[in-house]
Amino acid sequence: MKTVAVLGGGIGGLSAAYYLCKSPQLTKVIVLESSGRFGGWLWSSRRSDGAVFEHGPRGIRPAGPVGHNTLNMVEDLGLEGEILPVSYSHESSKNRYLYVRGQLHRMPSGFSGIFRTVPPFSRPLLFSLAPEILVKKGKEDDESIHSFVSRRLGKELADIAVDSLCRGVFAGDSRKLSLRSCFPPFYKAEQERGSLTLGLLLGSGSTSAVSPGPLAQRSVKESWAQWSLRRGVESLPESLTEFLQQSGKVQLHRETAVKHIEASASGWKVHLEDGLISADHIISALPAKVLSCVLPDSWQTLIQLLQDVSAVTVAVVNLEYDGSILPVKGFGHLIPSSEDPGVLGVVYDSVPFPEHNRPNGETTRLTVMMGGAWFQEVFGAPEAVTAESLLARATEAVSGQLGVTAAPSWSHVALHKDCIPQYYLGHFKRVESMRSFIRKNNLSLSLIGSSYDGVSVNDVIFSGRTAVQEVLAGGV
Template structure:
């Protein structure tokens, strides 16, 4: 590994053709990876403010006992693997294809775990409703003949939905569209639960156009969500289709795999990315360097980056940091960067060697808090059955591993209105233990447990998000021209596959359109929003 990167002083970098990438999360590392491969003559600087790269992706093997955060200790295969952030990846679509191709290129094949679509964890999903864990139907026959309570009125709403008048709204909330086209029950108890699992968010606030666009497009295209789901979907862009075509397995992985992961956790991908980048002569990674301000140079052809007590000028900046942080660095010179909120989530990992779990599935989610049936432990987003969902990560295959997710848009009800910096990890552990007792009947003491509180970890694309991005795009072009582009979870997708895909598309656009080098076109990273 080229370790000199972390010792370089910021002022010692004097680049001619140069790109600085702000943020060392998965979006920043992916942008550096694709740029270094496609443009080996570019000088690439990755600037990360914390001690480590990877952002919210963090995998840690911990010894027995309670841990108030992920301990910084050497990896011991005899310890249990806990995930702080994302734990499994979906192989579908351009994003899934991009990560699979990246993993293959990084020679991670022997580290990967593929969960088949026939695995119980892929087939069995649950929602806690009406004081019980409801198993969701997996087939038309089970939908008709064995409906759980949470599916009451669902079949009727599906049959009547095609006759509901269409809306002329350009955007609305997830709740609004689903309640309008189906009914309030479906919107709160099904879609509200799904929203908890993806965004830890409020279906009444999130934009349907930006979070579940497939529903929005189905209605616009066919006048009915049900009819639209059976029709043709919107075509992929040339760049997105190319990502899928890059896989040489003929789509076999996508057809057969529900999710995939890594034997040593999702951070395996981050570690290998950093190792790869550290070996490239045109890439420098600097950690623990806080960027304070971005300004245009005197003649306007470069961006000047101020960090701590030093500065550097570069030809182009790719920002992957949260949009609110970029807003501060740009001294609020662009609109809408601080419009969307982000939610705080508490992630509590448990592992037991003395219990059995009667559910053989992925895990359960909870309905929207406005549901008629209130959940008994307020603020619970859901529980992942990790030992079911990802086999092959532990020497002891008898361990039962669970992860409780709490907070999100229900943070105040989960923790009594305390701010993130006021919450005691032991109190969070107690609340999560109560959730396992109430929902799953688990009263035993775990052999391993860990609490991590993730502040502002998931951006919330509230109604009107896409229109605001379009406005931001126009102002970026006018104010910064060729100097600045953006990608990352704040804009066009919060999942790991989305982040990787969007970083790849941005790099391709920057290079293919001549936005870098000759500066023939302006690429902001949001160009696709207005197409």
């Protein structure tokens, strides 16, 4: 019997199981999830009055091979009727803000935006972009994002725009994050074209080909910038779970923590709290540090590499206000670390997805993101922080930064410990070394999920697909 054990029932593990159960080569897939629910960080609250709140990822980008791949899955699961698309012409796509020096500033958008001086920047973007093509190519095999942008586009853009962007995407510090691992297209653009501007305009190298299905083709035709689902993004793992349950090939186990794994003559023995599972192959969708704790002690090289992948804690505070309280309309605003290290940004959820508002009575939904790489220094140890203090900090940010004087009519505080891996300098070498160890020791083990090849929902789903293709090609 050909059996694959999938460790972790987040979106990565569920996606791997989805691709596995479509293959006639496999007769059994076992998914082991330590918590009481599947879906991981994809977590939506649906109130009885119809309102929907996201406690993790919200809008998902449709672009590129990984975006098309996710939409192909959505279509296959029969969710296309649930899609809530947001086009590039929508006000939430065109209007994104920075909160700098105590004021909201709209980011330049469109072609004309690069010719004008737009606060908080001291000169037009053109003055940074034009000389960039003459900047010499970096000589190092990796570089921090802040260093790269300072070198090619100037310190002001690095300190304000890129610092804020990295806080919004990775909840991380641009001075520590790896350009090569966090923004591979930027690294490739410089390496292959000698210029960030030329590389992005002309394209750099080939990417993985994914044939877009009808839904992905529609996203291109209609110029989607992002999308969600009518009942929240958790509908995706819920539909995957239902698909797997009905496949007849997949065993789904909640509240089943993996205690230890060991190689056996026939493959693997997976030790659980109250039993043992045998498998021919393991696909681990566990966070790197969690996986390191269940490996055999003799694999110290791999254990150390996994433990070197850090992750940060983020507080996500959902707020609902009665009436229309926003002074501007857009996707939200980000805050550079120099302005307020504790608050990463505020998302104006009601603007891109008004369908998630309660149907009766006008309301405004916001999400305040806090902490990340600055959590410990601003809030202290996650174990000691109270929900009340996080809520107070979030409402204070909304009041001070958006001028909202009213108190929220509803709130929800979620503390996500170690939720976003940080790809520090040399991350690509660490991941290469991990997979090299696995190959050299001939281990039937695949590493997927946000710890390795990208932190976005699309990246994680695609990592599951890639691993399954490699497993099947190897004839498990």
